[in-house]
Amino acid sequence: MSRSFNNADRKGPSFNSFQGTDSSLLVADLIDQHRQWDLTAVSSNFGQAEIDRILSIPLSIFPSEDALIWNGTTSGNYMVKSGYYFATSLAEHQDAGSTYVYENWWSKFWKLKLPSKLRIFVWKVFHNAIPVAAELHRKHIANTPYCPLCKQQQETIPHALFLCTRAKEVWRLSSIKLNFKLAATSSAEEFLFYASDNTSTSDxxxxxxxCWSIWYERNAEFHDKSPKQPAAVLAFATDYLGKYQSAQAQSVSNNSAATSITHPASRSQVAASTDQWIAPLAGKFKLNTDAACNKASKIIGLGAVLRDSSGLIKAAFSKAIKGCYKAEEMEATALVHALQWLLNLGLTADIIETDSLLVVQGLKAASSCSSAFHAILNDVNYLVSSFPRAQITHVKRSANTYADVLAKFALTVDTDCTWLEEFPPPLMTVM
Incomplete structure (x- = not known):
């Protein structure tokens, strides 16, 4: 990391008070040689609110290039839905009742089974952001405000989608039963509300x-393509939505049927959770990890224990690091440090267990994400590739007691603790 730490580094509204005291300060200047936040450097440059915010950001153990992250999603990738919610959260002086109506409508909308391009189109319609002739003429971009297809009326959004001669014929052939005459005296937003209230979810x-198909055909015809018959426009819309929803249903079915997955980077498998700790098979070793946090002192405790098929402890550690992350980020960090610790000791693990389902699901997913959480998961995948037979498994807390106790013990001591071929004293309380 080399960029300057300034106002551009704010991650969201909660960081509004951030003010860097030194414009030449780099993020790298705040990280020590162990890839942890340097408390001395952080404390000498920022106030307490900013310190707490910085310590909430987990650090990868591997230096990497800077990347833009959208803080409105768990993936770190921008989505129209999250952008809308962020924008509305910044709106001021809105009537409480009106706000509820809008939020309720958008909540229903985002649950619809629609492809992304269609969601974006509807969002633009709702906000009068599609380039109809009347709007382009108002902005002195188009020579005429009249509809380029029927040339009879000014082309507003309601006209283009519902009132133009071509659009009317498409709706007449459809199974959608609405009073489209209302569009003549309604805004696009109002007619969307009306349609939502008077149709089933599938309708x-x-x-x-x-609507999207009509607009798509309008643009094609505007650019001198041969016009389609209204029946063909309707058939295209029906076929498009049907194929999309069938593909989505098949994807969900495939995901539900899958019981394990081989990760391309780590070749680790994800298995089902269990209630109690179960010893591995003869000749195998099982690693359990956990994390705990002292929010007041901004310290994270990490615990790990490696056991054989007899349940005997081969190695264990209890370690504290600086910070106070989200729960899943701390659990992923515990995995990173445990795997790095095993590699340093020359030990191996065949089964790796954590009580964080989010971590296991994150490792299972093959999607490309940019969040801090996924940066830590990338560390896990890189390290676990050194254990080619390792399975990463979710277990319930009751099956992860030893690691939990060691993680909490780390919060009470000032030094890292490692035990090899011996029973850690902190575990005496749970024997």
């Missing part, structure tokens, strides 16, 4: 897809 999905 509303079909309604929005037909």
């Amino acid at each position: 509303f999905e079909q309604f929005l897809t037909i």
